[in-house]
Amino acid sequence: MADQEEWTVRVDSEACLMSGLCMSLAPDVFAVRDYRSVALTDRSAPDDRLLEAAEFCPAEAIGIHRLPGGEPVLGIG
Ligand code: SF4
Known part of the structure; x- marks a missing residue:
């Protein structure tokens, strides 16, 4: 069986502007904690919703x- 690609997911909660975009795109991955977005998991299979969230996050x-x-697929460094 071929290896399945895996991604890490990280949110800089200090930078989050609470637009709500990521949570509306992937509510199983992003949630509100203390008025900021957090990632509910640090690992994910490749998922276009995560790319969209990273691409369009205003912060x-x-x-x-x-x-x-660990090379970036998209988003913060
Ligand atoms: S898309 Fe960015 S700014 Fe908006 S809630 Fe998510 S992390 Fe915060």
Whole structure:
């Protein structure tokens, strides 16, 4: 069986502007804690909703990185 690609998901909660975009796109991945967005999981299978959230986050607060190397797929560094 071929290895399944895996991503890490990270939110810079300090930078979050609470637009709500990420939560509306992927409510199973992003949620509100203390008036800021957080990632409910730090790992995900490749998911276009996460790319959309990272691309359109007005605070550029979402980072998606590819495992195992950790190179950015999109978003924060
Ligand atoms: S899209 Fe960005 S600014 Fe909006 S709630 Fe999510 S992390 Fe915060």
